[in-house]
Amino acid sequence: MKQLRIKKAAVLGAGIMGSRIAALLAGADIPTYLLDIVPRELDADDLKKKLTKESPDFRNKLARIGIQGTTGARPPAMFIPADAKLIKPGNFEDHLQWLSDADWIIEGIVEDLRIKKELLRKIEPYVKSDAIISTNTSGLSIERISEELSREHKERFMGTHFFNPPRHMKLLEIIPGKSTDTELVSAMAEFCESRLGKSIVFAKDTPNFIANRIGAYAVIGVMKIMVEDGFTIEEVDAITGPPMGRPKSASFRTSDMVGLDTFLKVAHNVSDNIKDEEEKRQLAVPRFVSQMVEKGLLGDKTGMGFYKKEMTAEGSQIYALDYNTMEYAPQRKASIPILSQLRKADTATSVRTLAYSDDRAGQFTWKTLKRTLLYCAAKIPEIADDIVNVDRAMKWGFNWEMGPFETWDVIDLKKSVERMAKEGDKIPQNIERMLSAGKKRFYEKKRTKNYYYDFVNTDYMPIEVKPQIILLPSLKERKKVVKSNPGGSLIDLGDGVACLEFNSPNNVIDPDVIQMIGDSVAEVETNFEGLVVGNQGANFCVGADVRQILAAAQNREWDQLNQAVKSLQDACMSMKYSQKPVVVAPFRMALGGGCEISMATSMVRAYTECYMGLVEFGVGVIPAGGGCKELLLRAIEWVPPSVPSAVPGGGKPDLVPYIARAFETIAMAKVSTCAQEAKELGYLRSTDKVTMNPDHLLYDAKQSVLSLVKEGYRPPRARDEIRVTGRTGKALLELLIYLLKEALYITEHESVMAKKLANVLTGGNVDQNTLVTEQYILDLEREAFVSLCGEAKTQERMKHMLETGRPLRN
Numbered sequence: 001m002k003q004l005r006i007k008k009a010a011v012l013g014a015g016i017m018g019s020r021i022a023a024l025l026a027g028a029d030i031p032t033y034l035l036d037i038v039p040r041e042l043d044a045d046d047l048k049k050k051l052t053k054e055s056p057d058f059r060n061k062l063a064r065i066g067i068q069g070t071t072g073a074r075p076p077a078m079f080i081p082a083d084a085k086l087i088k089p090g091n092f093e094d095h096l097q098w099l100s101d102a103d104w105i106i107e108g109i110v111e112d113l114r115i116k117k118e119l120l121r122k123i124e125p126y127v128k129s130d131a132i133i134s135t136n137t138s139g140l141s142i143e144r145i146s147e148e149l150s151r152e153h154k155e156r157f158m159g160t161h162f163f164n165p166p167r168h169m170k171l172l173e174i175i176p177g178k179s180t181d182t183e184l185v186s187a188m189a190e191f192c193e194s195r196l197g198k199s200i201v202f203a204k205d206t207p208n209f210i211a212n213r214i215g216a217y218a219v220i221g222v223m224k225i226m227v228e229d230g231f232t233i234e235e236v237d238a239i240t241g242p243p244m245g246r247p248k249s250a251s252f253r254t255s256d257m258v259g260l261d262t263f264l265k266v267a268h269n270v271s272d273n274i275k276d277e278e279e280k281r282q283l284a285v286p287r288f289v290s291q292m293v294e295k296g297l298l299g300d301k302t303g304m305g306f307y308k309k310e311m312t313a314e315g316s317q318i319y320a321l322d323y324n325t326m327e328y329a330p331q332r333k334a335s336i337p338i339l340s341q342l343r344k345a346d347t348a349t350s351v352r353t354l355a356y357s358d359d360r361a362g363q364f365t366w367k368t369l370k371r372t373l374l375y376c377a378a379k380i381p382e383i384a385d386d387i388v389n390v391d392r393a394m395k396w397g398f399n400w401e402m403g404p405f406e407t408w409d410v411i412d413l414k415k416s417v418e419r420m421a422k423e424g425d426k427i428p429q430n431i432e433r434m435l436s437a438g439k440k441r442f443y444e445k446k447r448t449k450n451y452y453y454d455f456v457n458t459d460y461m462p463i464e465v466k467p468q469i470i471l472l473p474s475l476k477e478r479k480k481v482v483k484s485n486p487g488g489s490l491i492d493l494g495d496g497v498a499c500l501e502f503n504s505p506n507n508v509i510d511p512d513v514i515q516m517i518g519d520s521v522a523e524v525e526t527n528f529e530g531l532v533v534g535n536q537g538a539n540f541c542v543g544a545d546v547r548q549i550l551a552a553a554q555n556r557e558w559d560q561l562n563q564a565v566k567s568l569q570d571a572c573m574s575m576k577y578s579q580k581p582v583v584v585a586p587f588r589m590a591l592g593g594g595c596e597i598s599m600a601t602s603m604v605r606a607y608t609e610c611y612m613g614l615v616e617f618g619v620g621v622i623p624a625g626g627g628c629k630e631l632l633l634r635a636i637e638w639v640p641p642s643v644p645s646a647v648p649g650g651g652k653p654d655l656v657p658y659i660a661r662a663f664e665t666i667a668m669a670k671v672s673t674c675a676q677e678a679k680e681l682g683y684l685r686s687t688d689k690v691t692m693n694p695d696h697l698l699y700d701a702k703q704s705v706l707s708l709v710k711e712g713y714r715p716p717r718a719r720d721e722i723r724v725t726g727r728t729g730k731a732l733l734e735l736l737i738y739l740l741k742e743a744l745y746i747t748e749h750e751s752v753m754a755k756k757l758a759n760v761l762t763g764g765n766v767d768q769n770t771l772v773t774e775q776y777i778l779d780l781e782r783e784a785f786v787s788l789c790g791e792a793k794t795q796e797r798m799k800h801m802l803e804t805g806r807p808l809r810n
Contacts, residue, residue: 487512
């Protein structure tokens with residue numbers, strides 16, 4: 001298959017979805033045109049700016065507003081503000097000729113079939129023959145939208161349904177039309193997966209495709225059963241969140257975020273475009289939902305939906321809707337005993353227990369669950385070819401931990417179907433045939449391969465495993481573990497590359513993790529070509545084990561604490577100066593020690609959604625695993641050793657402005673909102689690489705190791721001549737600290753912490769321009785860390801963080 005090359009794109013429609021798709025494309029370094037209609041009339045703001053109807057600022061206004069909206073969106077739609085420079089605003093009247101330059105044109109205007117077809121007719125003369133045209137419709141017919149296009153363009157037309165917000169949601173549904181080139185569909189899937197970081201599901205051209213079809217049906221079922229059985233909004237959300245493997249926002253908080261009007265349109269789109277009367281009846285929303293839309297209770301967009309938030313004398317108060325009276329009352333915590341019992345249970349155990357429990361919560365779970373499961377089975381192969389696409393759509397599009405068919409396996413297919421039949425439910429024929437053939441599970445593992453049951457072939461088929469997806473659990477099953485301890489495992493990735501995986505709870509850094517770092521570097525230097533440091537947990541690493549540090553500090557075990565910090569410093573230095581390349585693959589949270597480990601390696605291959613930061617100030621200490629040292633080196637590495645001067649040999653450039661930037665970054669505990677911003681903060685180097693798709697991260701890191709090997713990797717030379725500002729620079733930073741304290745911007749204890757940090761970054765009590773070694777800076781870090789651990793207010797900060805998960809300013 002020929003690789004797709006998209007050098008430039010165009011998005012038609014600058015609303016919420018269109019502008020955010022443009023932001024995603026720009027974040028992937030794809031220059032993008034963003035076009036919308038020309039406003040009808042000048043408003044007061046236009047007149048104030050002395051614009052006319054011919055002014056470009058007026059005519060491109062909607063596109064410009066769309067771009068501006070992405071920069072302030074929450075969650076962020078742009079990766080970094082500079083991405084906006086890659087988006088060029090325009091309009092449908094003046095700039096259609098730009099489309100002749102676009103390789104991919106995405107239609108993202110209002111969900112109206114007539115208007116979409118009219119726009120496609122208008123743009124087609126400007127579209128080059130080899131361009132791809134797609135629609136971001138959330139459920140309209142792909143065939144009908146494209147029916148008036150030429151044959152040439154029909155072959156290159158498809159649905160590309162992004163989920164909101166496009167930057168953060170994994171799912172992209174690709175829906176080919178009857179005439180769409182199948183090779184192009186595959187090429188688009190490959191491009192969107194690797195370049196945009198999307199996880200692809202192939203859907204049929206049916207109303208609402210897969211995720212929205214099933215999602216709407218499931219939510220309507222929850223609403224109906226809630227009304228029938230007399231549950232409250234709060235009770236339903238307590239059940240249909242994490243206990244059922246769903247997001248914390250559960251059913252109704254999610255609906256508020258989506259918008260009730262949007263939800264209603266999705267539901268009506270299915271109902272209006274299907275012929276099955278029973279399905280139409282099942283998709284009819286309860287009357288109270290229509291009443292909410294009529295009253296403008298649309299959710300977050302209007303400030304009121306199933307919930308609303310108000311400020312009271314006691315502070316912020318959340319109210320929940322009573323759907324019987326259509327009045328709000330203070331939110332009440334649901335009292336459901338079984339949920340308390342399942343709080344620490346894994347998802348599979350929780351769902352299975354709930355489904356077969358005889359209490360109210362169990363009965364509600366069973367009714368809603370069986371309704372959705374039977375529907376999903378009945379819709380294959382109508383909406384998707386197989387169960388894998390359905391399960392992935394719900395996991396990636398609605399953030400379910402388990403897809404419908406994975407859930408069915410968990411509650412026991414045979415047992416549950418027998419109960420459904422006993423209760424008078426109609427069992428889909430494909431399920432009856434499957435059970436009659438003795439097949440009792442939808443998914444099976446044979447040796448080291450995973451299989452799914454295919455309704456068409458009536459047998460188990462292998463699940464495709466892409467080479468770009470490395471699964472560490474699978475490698476462990478295949479006996480690829482080289483060595484391990486409770487804190488980590490060294491796993492053979494093949495091709496001479498090993499991977500150090502952290503196994504500690506929440507991937508915190510503890511003595512076992514530190515031991516495994518040293519052991520892994522030693523093993524790789526002897527028997528491998530290079531090392532990847534990465535894992536597939538929820539976060540890369542959230543830092544050191546604060547609980548252990550606090551316990552040591554409270555017991556006044558200063559020598560042990562000093563040695564523990566020294567061990568982490570030595571481990572990081574062993575990676576930095578390893579004879580073999582070490583590439584770290586951070587993702588999601590890489591905080592504190594996790595950030596320091598990342599900064600110590602030969603190269604970083606980060607997932608774009610990597611939130612890096614030296615956050616130790618939040619618990620009353622400074623970074624001491626080499627973080628201060630590394631940020632200092634990066635702050636001054638581009639400063640020349642001398643500048644032209646009348647003084648023989650030239651003058652020494654002032655380092656204080658550069659050190660002050662590192663000081664601010666650490667003292668404010670700045671955390672990047674993405675990998676690109678981590679480069680701006682200095683946590684990543686300009687030469688470090690970014691991966692858009694988290695599933696490809698370990699593979700890409702492995703390729704980075706092999707690339708360094710091929711180039712003839714040599715470890716860096718030791719930094720034994722680091723120029724520091726000494727007492728002069730420290731005095732300037734201490735003056736700043738004094739002014740901040742006097743102005744009440746920082747507390748007394750924060751000034752103590754800041755002075756310790758200033759001492760480290762300036763090299764301590766030495767003359768200006770003194771040359772010191774890395775170990776010298778590390779010793780200063782360690783002394784400051786241990787001394788701060790002895791402060792009562794630092795221990796208060798640690799205790800507060802452990803108890804609340806939030807930093808304390810004292």
